[in-house]
Amino acid sequence: MHSSLTRIAAALVATTMLAGVANAETLRWARASDSLTLDPHSQNQGVTHTLGHHIYETLLDRDVDGNLQPRLATEWYLKEGDPTVWVFKLREGVTFHDGAEFTADDVVFSIERAKSEHSNMRQLHAEVESVAAVDDYTVEFQMVGPAPIYPNNVTNTFIMDRGWSEEHDLQEVQDFASGESNYAVLNANGTGPYVLTSREVDVQTVLTAFEDHWAEEPPAVTEIIYLPIADAATRVAALLSGDVDLVQDVPVQDIERLSSTEGFKVETGPENRIIYFGYRFGEEPLRSSNITDSNPFNNPLVREAMELALDRDAIRQVVMRGNSLPTGVATPPFVNGWTEELDAYPAPNVERARELMAEAGYPDGFTVTLDTPNNRYVNDEAVSTAFVGMLGQIGIQVTLASRPVAEHSPIILANESDFYLLGWGVPTFDSAYIFNDLVHTKTETHGTYNVGLYSNPELDEKIISLGTETDLDVRNQTIAEIWEVVKADRVLLPVHNQVLNYAMREGINLAVHPEDQPRMTTVTFSE
């Protein structure tokens, strides 16, 4: 029975493959969730940006190695003699999908819109004081102060046409509290390589190549059918059955099977996302511990013991099935400031860890609760469970509190967790982004995710200086100094960087994008 099934299946695979080559220009692309909105400045979220990059364009872009590339801007530099002004020279001869010409005025409009009150992109442009068009193809950004790395922040801010936007009353970004939906949520007019043909939310979105796009080479994929499939098993089945060509968000347990199935392959690459454990600093006793007169995590010896108890390689092999890059520093390798030296991590040493615990005054260990999400990162709950076992070996009795991310996030953001797991992506590819949110003392504007309430005024001062230091050598030196303290203090306990996997049928080539924002313009077909 089974062999005949396989034979029929093989025959059918052969026919679909032939059909696939005959109209190779259409690509059916599935991932776990749909873009939330087409409004370019409403959501700062990877899945939404990914689709956005096919319809709209940004001033600058990033290649798969994480380097800045020209896009709508061809040159960008600090204005001579004034380090508070960034100049962007724009590409000429670019048109929007409706035929309107792209000019500096559209950039001014879009950046102002991205900075407006209801925009979720506004934090990335918080340092911009004003934007002005010098001529049709030159824009000057007046910054609040020197902002040496600001161009890193424009890679996900899309440029809209002022005329089209004003015609449809889109000066304001979608406001959730208004009770009404704006035109840009379901309609789009960008300069991007693909035009929106149809969109049925959560079902399918069809894009066709934009004939008047400025790129010299038209993309190999002339039509994209984007299909969100929420269930992981169904997503994989859809690829195996030939109903889709490319699948993102491949579950780790299916990777091996897919790569060994004939006619399919899996592309793997590091993701710009670090997974780490955080803990509560300060003298105040923990909420969930049996130690009621002090905070054991505040003792550097305890933190060292915990790092020695953490067997990162075991987590990689057992929990992640080889799909992670263990690391000793809380930054992904693409990010400015990362070094191999920082990345190194100590070999686990339970004996030494036990000695340290005794030395710290906790020979019998202590109890604590670990808060972990269970649907946000790859095998997040399993990573936490593994660490619970490892900590048990040095006497730290951990109760695991596992919750969906929608419940986990509010708890940690309210500083109510003693010990937690979190992941962090670095969209600016610069260490300052990590320091601002994870290391700087928690205030209204900084340290939003520094939920362990670490506070080091000396570091705070250095972190703030990174925002305005224009001498890049000095700045990089400061970054290195900060990392040294962060690592020595064990402010965070990094576990690994996630790895991304894209599965596709044989004959399609697509490299993994570090921000998980693959561009279908980079797809090539081979026999």
Next chain:
Amino acid sequence: MLAFILRRLGQSVLVMLVVAFIAFMVFRYVGDPVVSMVGQDATTGDIEQLRTRLGLNDPFYVQFVRFVGNALQGQFGISYRLQQPVSQLILERLPATIELAFASALIALVFGVVLGIYTALKPRSFSSAVIMTISLVGVSLPTFLIGIGLIYLFAVELKVLPSFGRGQVVQLGWWRTGLLTESGWRSLILPAITLSLFQLTLIMRLVRAEMLEVMRTDYIRFARARGLSQRAINFGHALRNTLVPVITIAGLQLGSVIAFAIITETVFQWPGVGSLFVNSVQVVDVPVMAAYLVFVALVFVVINLIVDILYFIVDPRLRDGARTGR
């Protein structure tokens, strides 16, 4: 009669209010919608500000009263996840769910009745035993596994049916139907079977039990004694008397098929209200969740109301009671 219906309507409104109230209480424990709305770049100040603007910092009863007030005017707000009006989202997806629910109800009814009769008429045959055993498996396996199993068999191995989605659809006014295209029909088969299995087994066992019961009654014996044909006895007398409770149960089950197609819709990426609800729960999209639960309550309330009115018409005791004012 009118008084009876009015009283029933009053009770229905109360039920809906209670459902909305409970739903609102539960939402407070599902998580915080704002965190997933703002992204990781937002500052503590931004988060707090959005929460205030959405009214999420108001006390629970204020939020509830506001919700009921808006709902009475037909306003359910916009989805936090998709930024579109909630009533529009639900209306757009309703046809998919209704077509799936009716298709699976039809399968359940036809196969349930036929197999029920067969197993009742030949209770000791080998094939009856096989059917009964398979039906047990059908009930005890979770819907999720059945769905994935069918996908792997028919889509991955045999490649005869699509693995997900609804196929091509045709717009008829506001109703988006998949029943007018070949791919739509092909897409409907697997999810409809998956969703129908539980009801099918239920109806089959009900028909079997009722039929066995009826076959033992005096009037069937009398019919046999009259020398009527086996066929006339089985279908003309036995089956007709069996079907009364079956129709009642099947009608009531239709409500739960519409309301609880959630898992089937998720497994098959079927674009109905059930999968909309699942996607909304993950990001705590309160406006959609609230509207969905009220909608489900409405479905049950309406079906029950119709059943009650039918009883009223059918059952003379109820009718007489109403006439005399009880």
